[in-house]
Amino acid sequence: MVSSMAETWRRHREAYLLLALPLAIIVIFRVLTVGGAFWISVVRYGPRGAPFVGLANYAATLQDDLFWRSMFNTLYYSVGVVPLGIAVSLGLSQLIFNLGRRTQMFYKAAFYLPMVVSGVVMSLVWLWMFDPVYGLLNWLFQQVGLEPLLWLRSPKTAMPSLILMAVATGQGASIVLLTASMGSIPDPLYESARVDGANGWHEFRHITVPLLRPTILYLLIMGTIGSFQVFNSIYVMTSGGPYHATETAVYLLYTYAFQMLNFSRASAIGVILAVILALVSALQYRFVARGSVEY
Amino acid sequence: MSKREYRRRQFLGYVGGLAGAAALAACGATPAAGPAEPGAQERVEAASEVTLEWWEYPMWEGVTGQETVGLSQDDPKRAEFTAADWPNWAAAEFAKDNPGFSAKVETLTWDEGRNKLTVAATTGAGRPHLFLEDGPVIIKFAKVGAMLPVELSAEDQEDFFPGSLQAGSSDGKLWYRPWLAGSRFLLVNRAIFQERGVEDLIPTEGDRLWDFEQFLEAALATTFTRDSGEQVFGYTSHFAHSAAHFWVDSFLWGYGGRIFDETGEKCVINSPECEQGLQLMADMQNKHNVMPPGSAGLQSTNVDTMFYQGQLAMMLGSHGSSRAIRMAKEDGTIPNPDAIDIYPIMFPSKLPDIQPSVYTVFMGFGQFDTGTDVEKATAARFVDFITNTENAKAPLAANLLPCRKSSSDVFEGDEFMLYALQAMNFGHEDTLSPYYDACNRILNPMWQAILSAERTPKEALAEAEERCNDLIAEIQSA
Numbered sequence A: 001m002v003s004s005m006a007e008t009w010r011r012h013r014e015a016y017l018l019l020a021l022p023l024a025i026i027v028i029f030r031v032l033t034v035g036g037a038f039w040i041s042v043v044r045y046g047p048r049g050a051p052f053v054g055l056a057n058y059a060a061t062l063q064d065d066l067f068w069r070s071m072f073n074t075l076y077y078s079v080g081v082v083p084l085g086i087a088v089s090l091g092l093s094q095l096i097f098n099l100g101r102r103t104q105m106f107y108k109a110a111f112y113l114p115m116v117v118s119g120v121v122m123s124l125v126w127l128w129m130f131d132p133v134y135g136l137l138n139w140l141f142q143q144v145g146l147e148p149l150l151w152l153r154s155p156k157t158a159m160p161s162l163i164l165m166a167v168a169t170g171q172g173a174s175i176v177l178l179t180a181s182m183g184s185i186p187d188p189l190y191e192s193a194r195v196d197g198a199n200g201w202h203e204f205r206h207i208t209v210p211l212l213r214p215t216i217l218y219l220l221i222m223g224t225i226g227s228f229q230v231f232n233s234i235y236v237m238t239s240g241g242p243y244h245a246t247e248t249a250v251y252l253l254y255t256y257a258f259q260m261l262n263f264s265r266a267s268a269i270g271v272i273l274a275v276i277l278a279l280v281s282a283l284q285y286r287f288v289a290r291g292s293v294e295y
Numbered sequence B: 001m002s003k004r005e006y007r008r009r010q011f012l013g014y015v016g017g018l019a020g021a022a023a024l025a026a027c028g029a030t031p032a033a034g035p036a037e038p039g040a041q042e043r044v045e046a047a048s049e050v051t052l053e054w055w056e057y058p059m060w061e062g063v064t065g066q067e068t069v070g071l072s073q074d075d076p077k078r079a080e081f082t083a084a085d086w087p088n089w090a091a092a093e094f095a096k097d098n099p100g101f102s103a104k105v106e107t108l109t110w111d112e113g114r115n116k117l118t119v120a121a122t123t124g125a126g127r128p129h130l131f132l133e134d135g136p137v138i139i140k141f142a143k144v145g146a147m148l149p150v151e152l153s154a155e156d157q158e159d160f161f162p163g164s165l166q167a168g169s170s171d172g173k174l175w176y177r178p179w180l181a182g183s184r185f186l187l188v189n190r191a192i193f194q195e196r197g198v199e200d201l202i203p204t205e206g207d208r209l210w211d212f213e214q215f216l217e218a219a220l221a222t223t224f225t226r227d228s229g230e231q232v233f234g235y236t237s238h239f240a241h242s243a244a245h246f247w248v249d250s251f252l253w254g255y256g257g258r259i260f261d262e263t264g265e266k267c268v269i270n271s272p273e274c275e276q277g278l279q280l281m282a283d284m285q286n287k288h289n290v291m292p293p294g295s296a297g298l299q300s301t302n303v304d305t306m307f308y309q310g311q312l313a314m315m316l317g318s319h320g321s322s323r324a325i326r327m328a329k330e331d332g333t334i335p336n337p338d339a340i341d342i343y344p345i346m347f348p349s350k351l352p353d354i355q356p357s358v359y360t361v362f363m364g365f366g367q368f369d370t371g372t373d374v375e376k377a378t379a380a381r382f383v384d385f386i387t388n389t390e391n392a393k394a395p396l397a398a399n400l401l402p403c404r405k406s407s408s409d410v411f412e413g414d415e416f417m418l419y420a421l422q423a424m425n426f427g428h429e430d431t432l433s434p435y436y437d438a439c440n441r442i443l444n445p446m447w448q449a450i451l452s453a454e455r456t457p458k459e460a461l462a463e464a465e466e467r468c469n470d471l472i473a474e475i476q477s478a
Helices: A002-041 A056-062 A065-097 A101-116 A119-130 A136-143 A158-169 A172-183 A187-195 A200-211 A213-228 A232-237 A249-259 A263-289 B008-027 B040-046 B076-080 B085-097 B113-123 B135-143 B154-159 B162-166 B190-196 B212-221 B245-254 B272-286 B300-308 B321-330 B373-386 B391-398 B405-411 B415-426 B436-451 B457-477
Strands: B050-056 B101-107 B130-134 B177-189 B231-235 B312-318 B342-345 B360-368
Touching: A002 A263, A056 A263, A065 A101, A065 A158, A065 A172, A065 A200, A065 A213, A065 A249, A101 A172, A119 A136, A119 A158, A119 A232, A119 B300, A158 A232, A172 A213, A187 A200, A200 A213, A213 A263, A232 A249, A249 A263, A249 B113, A249 B436, B050 B085, B050 B113, B050 B373, B085 B101, B085 B373, B085 B391, B101 B373, B113 B130, B113 B135, B130 B135, B130 B373, B135 B360, B135 B436, B162 B177, B162 B360, B177 B190, B177 B245, B177 B373, B177 B391, B177 B415, B190 B212, B190 B312, B212 B231, B212 B272, B212 B312, B245 B272, B245 B312, B245 B436, B272 B436, B272 B457, B300 B312, B321 B342, B321 B415, B342 B415, B360 B373, B360 B415, B391 B405, B405 B415, B436 B457
Parallel strands: B050 B101, B050 B130, B231 B312
Antiparallel strands: B130 B360, B177 B312, B177 B342, B177 B360
16 A cells, blocks of 8 residues: 555656645645634634634624525525526527627627626616616616616615626626537437427427536536625625615625624634535535436 | 656756745744833934835825826826825935934725725734824724824824814823814705705805704705706715715714713614604605605715716715815816805704714824834834824825814815814714724614615614614623
């Protein structure tokens, strides 16, 4: 056993040594920081010292009404943004995929464009669009005879407004991935289906979507992680309001850390969020990956 | 793809180089902080080189702030001037009498500066020797043991405005040297009052005081729709901003309400007086409709935009409003300069029984407990220097108010700034509570709940008081 390990080391030591540097970077900048966050969450962190307090920060967090409200808001946002976003991306990808190559490129670039614009700039533009008195959306509503909405300025409509913005501007990467995956589905599958009398919807439902499952799974997991960590748009557009309606877990973490100087509570929220995300991702993987179609 | 082969010696050379660099970086770490020893002052003179780290907010560009006057925003000449010019100039002036002295100035951003300071204060890592901040924020840092106290001479004690000293004092010690001040009040667009023929509703005598009925009458008179279909509102301000207390609190204080008791350590906001103030706000939104719909979600940029476009008759004003509006007129942000004619007045109150109160802010230089004894002693002397009578006038470059009586003669002829100085007399001691900022984190969402009719003022106040006192207890126990 030992001699086998020694032999492996002898044969591959340059490779191991080359891997040592990136591994060290991962350990220093990922593992240690995550470990540091966990350590801060079990102490009372301050410049005079950091006495160990066990799970007290977790207990305080779990008893905090605002934490549960922020978790509900996070879930609300994720459930709104991720499935809706994937559905919209799938539909748009299907439409784009059937176009000519140049037109495809144009639409992919057009949908990807918001992704390269700073989130803060995008939020400022949408702030104007959402303005109840002077904004574009209410003006459009008035043109078609609809009642104006308060959008970000009412606790009832603020979160749906943020979801709308995220879905409308955040599908660029998904469309690029989905159209690329669609290109890898073998044509004979569609030809056989057509011979059997399948129409466009049947092809989409029974061939395209099942064969895109790995890409959809990837989008689902990454989208959920991203939506659980939403911060920029909330920081710029609503500051978590009105009346906590858009206060998500990461925004609450920020306020605990930088407004209330309670880094231990903030770290406890971060650790809880990480555990929840890991569980959600595992569940998604289990359920969506099950029954994957191979071809 | 061809593989690139590394020779063992070449590879070990790279690894050795990286390890050496890491070791060198580690040698540059800041020495551990400790209390100043007696006699350190004398050693300052003996020390040949002292470099202090100074974190400063971007207050103005150039040394006097006049360098950029008349230059458009896109004029390339602007690049010659930065917010570090005055700090660098001050360090150079101090170095004339203190050879070997230098300061390494880092300009913070307004968005993230406080976060950065907070991290430095709470973790102890990378603290600068001196920095500029609000008095109550510095007290917060002092409470976690991050600050060095300040000693004032009897002459200075007399010269600083009492409010400025109070704002940085806690546990019988002063934690900063006051440098600049700011006040809040109401800003009226007289052009809209003239347009409606109701200019006589604006108070103009003395401290420009008025009561709530007069205020509401003015707001109603200036809420209207122009012939073009453009909607104009009498009053609003930012509720979605974390600093909504800049103006909401004046409505509570104006009815005689208080947020904290005399000790500043207990929240007593659940009172009939505070309820009256909040009920007026709710009525202005939902009954009188003098505020734009959905004011609960208004950001300060929304409010500024409405005011600049002549769609808002009254909003929150401050010592900086005059300059901001002048610049907005110059750079075209205000599309029709004639449509904006600003005039500062006081927030309403229940006159004659209750005088109005406003939010006031005092900023000064604090010294972190960091560096060697020589550095600490030098930093103390340098902070004395940058807050002396002459240097206390420097913030006027940004239209800010001085904290020294001896520096206040510079506003001769500037009616707006004279009124801003006058408004400093209406500060309220609630703002000096060490829990003021922390509780506002709870209170601001309550105001939003009232405006959006999710809570009645009574319900919101009961919930707010309970939660604020829980938070205070939690902070105290920590």
